[in-house]
Amino acid sequence: MNLRFTKMHGLGNDFVVIDAVNQRVALNPDQVRHLADRHRGIGCDQLLLVEPATDPAADFRYRIYNADGGEVEQCGNGARCFMRFVHDQGLTAKRALTVQTLAGPIALRLEDDGQVTVDMGPPRLEPAAIPFQAPARAPVYSLEVEGQEYTIGALSMGNPHAVLTVEDIDRAPVATLGPRIEHHPRFPNRVNVGFMQIDAPDHIHLRVFERGVGETRACGTGACAAAVAGRLQGRLDARVRVSLPGGDLVISWSGEDASVFMTGPAVSVFEGTLQL
Numbered sequence: 001m002n003l004r005f006t007k008m009h010g011l012g013n014d015f016v017v018i019d020a021v022n023q024r025v026a027l028n029p030d031q032v033r034h035l036a037d038r039h040r041g042i043g044c045d046q047l048l049l050v051e052p053a054t055d056p057a058a059d060f061r062y063r064i065y066n067a068d069g070g071e072v073e074q075c076g077n078g079a080r081c082f083m084r085f086v087h088d089q090g091l092t093a094k095r096a097l098t099v100q101t102l103a104g105p106i107a108l109r110l111e112d113d114g115q116v117t118v119d120m121g122p123p124r125l126e127p128a129a130i131p132f133q134a135p136a137r138a139p140v141y142s143l144e145v146e147g148q149e150y151t152i153g154a155l156s157m158g159n160p161h162a163v164l165t166v167e168d169i170d171r172a173p174v175a176t177l178g179p180r181i182e183h184h185p186r187f188p189n190r191v192n193v194g195f196m197q198i199d200a201p202d203h204i205h206l207r208v209f210e211r212g213v214g215e216t217r218a219c220g221t222g223a224c225a226a227a228v229a230g231r232l233q234g235r236l237d238a239r240v241r242v243s244l245p246g247g248d249l250v251i252s253w254s255g256e257d258a259s260v261f262m263t264g265p266a267v268s269v270f271e272g273t274l275q276l
């Protein structure tokens with residue numbers, strides 16, 4: 001099977017993007033893992049498929065696979081690259097799209113400056129919707145990890161997120177605590193783990209240990225989750241600049257059932273053909 005692909009990234013969170021509108025694509029988890037492998041494959045954090053919509057109200061369907069081969073519900077940086085891809089590949093001339101995802105529809109808009117704004121939909125705050133085992137919804141939860149108590153925010157952007165606040169982002173225990181929380185039994189579907197340093201009510205630094213990948217240069221849904229968690233804790237404004245290792249995103253959320261909006265860049269790096 002020969003497959004055309006484009007290598008893209010959103011602030012260094014990198015993707016293999018495949019047109020599954022004009023190509024018949026059937027990849028199993030082993031093949032996804034192989035393509036994501038940075039030594040034996042192309043290398044990426046996630047693989048994204050652009051498919052025809054099955055919902056008449058949507059323009060396309062967007063499927064997301066982590067480097068570990070697992071299909072997941074949502075990817076924010078990938079959504080911006082999705083918009084750039086369908087334009088560059090001539091799949092649409094529209095500058096505003098509705099795209100189906102496992103987490104429900106999202107809306108994409110290509111801005112005049114080339115950045116992309118995504119309506120990520122509302123955060124899901126009820127423990128059962130995350131999913132996270134807790135007796136009731138709360139702005140913060142106590143989580144025991146190997147005998148030590150941590151205070152976390154927990155919510156879903158369609159995909160699950162835990163958010164810890166740290167004093168010094170450069171010294172955050174991302175590599176050691178990240179995987180332990182990713183696999184914590186109270187998160188039955190595992191979880192993405194954000195480490196947030198609050199610099200001001202409208203500015204944070206963030207690092208994310210992503211479910212199914214490890215630490216990435218940026219995480220769009222992680223930036224949304226951190227902004228929501230910080231606002232629920234009364235520490236962040238409705239509009240926050242999120243500085244990730246790969247660059248900045250602007251996140252806006254007016255509260256409760258309102259959508260979370262994310263604006264940032266999307267870059268195509270190269271095109272190629274896979275032999276599978």
Ligand SMILES: N[C@H](CCC[C@H](N)C(=O)O)C(=O)O
Binds near residue numbers: 075
């Ligand atoms: N690792 C995530 C999927 C990709 C999210 C991230 N790359 C983004 O930009 O939102 C998960 O397992 O839910």
